[in-house]
Structure formats: structure tokens, C-alpha cells
Amino acid sequence: MRRPALQRRVSGTITALVTPFRDDAIDTVGLMAHVERQLLSGVDGLLACSLTGEGPVLTEPERARIIDICVELAEGQVPVIVATGTNDTATTIEETQQARKLGAAAAFVTLPYYSKPSQKGLVHHFERLADSTDLPLIIHNLPAHTAIDLAPATVARLAEIPTIIGIADGSGDIARIGTWRPLLPEWIGLYTTHDASALAFTIAGGRGSFSSAANVVPRLFHSMQLSAGCDHLPAARLIDDRLRPLFKALAREPEPATVKHALSLTKGMNSEVRLPLTTIEAETDAAIQAAVASLQLDCHSHAPTPPTFRLGL
Known part of the structure; x- marks a missing residue:
């Protein structure tokens, strides 16, 4: 496996895709249209079936x-x-093997949630996963959802697993880069899943962002990350300032619901979510509407336009 080559490809703006639903079924046409918009907007990658996608x-x-x-x-x-x-090693292996069969370039693997394994258990979990598939792995560290956090010593041990190509952190703590980077070989990338600190993370040496907000503003978010990567920091900060109200509004409630609501305003996507998630409150709706208006995004009340080409699916 050419680890450095793939790691360079996984960079910049990777959209953590929402999953559109209609009457509790996947809105296939809506999903196709949404993915096409993301690709036409220049994003650098797609993340499917994540927490934002109600995986x-x-x-x-x-x-x-x-x-x-x-x-x-x-x-x-x-x-x-x-x-x-998942919170089960065997199920995580099955899901990862299936993703490889279906053509995924890498797996995005959160720390096992709910069971709260020890740091030793985390290492064994990823060792067993790596032994069971050759698909490249990106570890997702999200303490607010998993109730566990990667210790520096664990990061160093995980770096020895050959198929791990990156670690994504959702804590918003930029200091993680300074702590983790010396423990990792250069080809293991550091990523963020925290939109509000994405620019600061990139400036500090991050490889890219798995972004929920990019569902709504893919071109702007990509421009911000690209500007930062090219050391055009004034331009990057200008875009970040414009996006601040949107970041804040989307974070008021669980992001799949808020992101889908923003997309219902701007692209006509159905805002339906599955329980235990629910639609957003009126105050959040007002904040999202104000953020969308400040960005001068086109608003639509109709259904999404179908993709312009046929798929052999």
C-alpha cells in the first residue's frame, strides 16, 4: 500500500455528507444531486455514513x-x-470489509463509544481491525460523543499500525497538533471534524477537515482551506469571518438536523431526520436563516434538481 500517496490525496475539504430522507427512506435522487453539487464545488473528498450522515x-x-x-x-x-x-470490534471489522468491497478509499473509524474501553483496549481494537482488512484507516477521536480520549502514548502506539494513515480530532483543541505531531511519522495526517476551528487547525499544520458545514457552503469552505494551504491567510481569515455565523448556528443543535435544515432553505432538500434526532427548534431556525441570509446563499423551496447524468447503479 502506498501510504504517503493516499495520505496526500486525503487532504483539504472532505464533506461529511448528510443522508437525505423522504418518508423514512433514502431520498436517492436528493442524495445524487447533493453529491454532484459537492463535486462540482471542488471539494477534495466525500465522507459517507458518518454521524453527520446518520450512519x-x-x-x-x-x-x-x-x-x-x-x-x-x-x-x-x-x-x-x-x-x-461502532462500539463493537467484530461489527467494525464487518463494516470496514464491506466498505472496501464497495470501493471506499479509506475507512473513518471512531473510537468505540459507550463501552469506554481502556487505552490498551483501543490499541487492541485497531490492531485487530488492521489485521482483518488492508483498507487504510483514519481514526476519529470525538470525546464528546464517545466519552473517551486518545492519550499521547496511545497515539504513539497506533502510529505503528501500518494501515493507519490519519487521525481526525473533533475536540476543537488546536494544541492536539503540537502534542501529537512529534509522535507520528510525517505521512500520518492530522485532521479536524470541528468546523469552527478548521482554519486554525490548518494553519497549525493540519492536513484537512471533515466538515459538516461544507454540505451547505462547499465552495466557500473549500476556498478557505485552499487559501490557508497556500499561505494566503488574509483571504482565508476573511472567508472564516463570513462563515462564523453559520458555524455558530449549525452548532446550536445536533448537526445532522441543523445542516439538513440549512439545506432545505438553500437547496430544497427534505429536512427529515430519523429518531432519536428531531427537527430543530424555532430559535435555531431563526439563527440558521440569519446566517444563510448573511452569506447571500440562494434559497429554494422546491425539490432538488435530479443529476444531469445517468448512473449504472
């Missing part, structure tokens, strides 16, 4: 359908990464 409530056939659509539309132009992490 925990998707059935296996639904996951397969989503991955198929993303891989087919991407056509190898950008990497399609699939979230496969």
Missing part, C-alpha cells in the same frame, strides 16, 4: 446504496471515505 441509524442495504452512489459519482476524482466505526 448509526442506517440499515446495511442503505449503507451499501449510499456508498455505491458516492463511489460511482466520484469516479475516482476524489477519495470516498466511509465511516465504519
Whole structure:
């Protein structure tokens, strides 16, 4: 496996895709249109079936359908990464093996949640996963959701696993880069899943961002990351300032619901979410509407336009 080559491809703006629903079924046309918009906007990668995509409530056939659509539309132009992490090692292995069969470029694997394993258990979890598949792995560290956090010594041990190509952190703590970078070989990338600190993370040496907000503003978010990567910091900070109200509004409630609501305003996407998530409160709606207005995004009340080409799916 050419680890450095793939790691360079997984960089910049990777959109953590929402999963559109209609009457509790995947809105396939809406998903296809959404993925096409992301690709036309220049994003650097797609993340499917993540928390933002309501991965925990998707059935296996639904996951397969989503991955198929993303891989087919991407056509190898950008990497399609699939979230496969669960709180069970055996299930995580199955999900990762399935993602590989369906054409994923890498797996995005959260730390096992709820069971709160020890740091030793975390290492064994990823060792067993790596022994069971050759798909490149990106570890997702999200303490607010998993109730566990990667210790520096654990980061150093995980760096010895050959198929791990990156660690994504959702804490918003920029200091993680300074702590973790010396423990890792250069080809293991550091990423963020925290939109509000994405620019600061990139400036500090991060490789890229798995972004929920990029669903709504893919071109702007990509421009911000690209400007930062090219050391055009005044331009990057100007865009970040423009996006601040949106970041704040989307973070008021669980992001799948808020992101879908923003997309319902701007692209006509159905804002339906699956329980235990619910639609947003009136105050959050007002904040999102104000943020969208400040960005002068086009607003639509109609259904999304179908993709302009046919898929062999």
C-alpha cells in the first residue's frame, strides 16, 4: 500500500455528507444531486455514513446504496471515505470489509463509544481491525460523543499500525497538533471534524477537515482551506469571518438536523431526520436563516434538481 500517496490525496475539504430522507427512506435522487453539487464545488473528498450522515441509524442495504452512489459519482476524482466505526470490534471489522468491497478509499473509524474501553483496549481494537482488512484507516477521536480520549502514548502506539494513515480530532483543541505531531511519522495526517476551528487547525499544520458545514457552503469552505494551504491567510481569515455565523448556528443543535435544515432553505432538500434526532427548534431556525441570509446563499423551496447524468447503479 502506498501510504504517503493516499495520505496526500486525503487532504483539504472532505464533506461529511448528510443522508437525505423522504418518508423514512433514502431520498436517492436528493442524495445524487447533493453529491454532484459537492463535486462540482471542488471539494477534495466525500465522507459517507458518518454521524453527520446518520450512519448509526442506517440499515446495511442503505449503507451499501449510499456508498455505491458516492463511489460511482466520484469516479475516482476524489477519495470516498466511509465511516465504519461502532462500539463493537467484530461489527467494525464487518463494516470496514464491506466498505472496501464497495470501493471506499479509506475507512473513518471512531473510537468505540459507550463501552469506554481502556487505552490498551483501543490499541487492541485497531490492531485487530488492521489485521482483518488492508483498507487504510483514519481514526476519529470525538470525546464528546464517545466519552473517551486518545492519550499521547496511545497515539504513539497506533502510529505503528501500518494501515493507519490519519487521525481526525473533533475536540476543537488546536494544541492536539503540537502534542501529537512529534509522535507520528510525517505521512500520518492530522485532521479536524470541528468546523469552527478548521482554519486554525490548518494553519497549525493540519492536513484537512471533515466538515459538516461544507454540505451547505462547499465552495466557500473549500476556498478557505485552499487559501490557508497556500499561505494566503488574509483571504482565508476573511472567508472564516463570513462563515462564523453559520458555524455558530449549525452548532446550536445536533448537526445532522441543523445542516439538513440549512439545506432545505438553500437547496430544497427534505429536512427529515430519523429518531432519536428531531427537527430543530424555532430559535435555531431563526439563527440558521440569519446566517444563510448573511452569506447571500440562494434559497429554494422546491425539490432538488435530479443529476444531469445517468448512473449504472
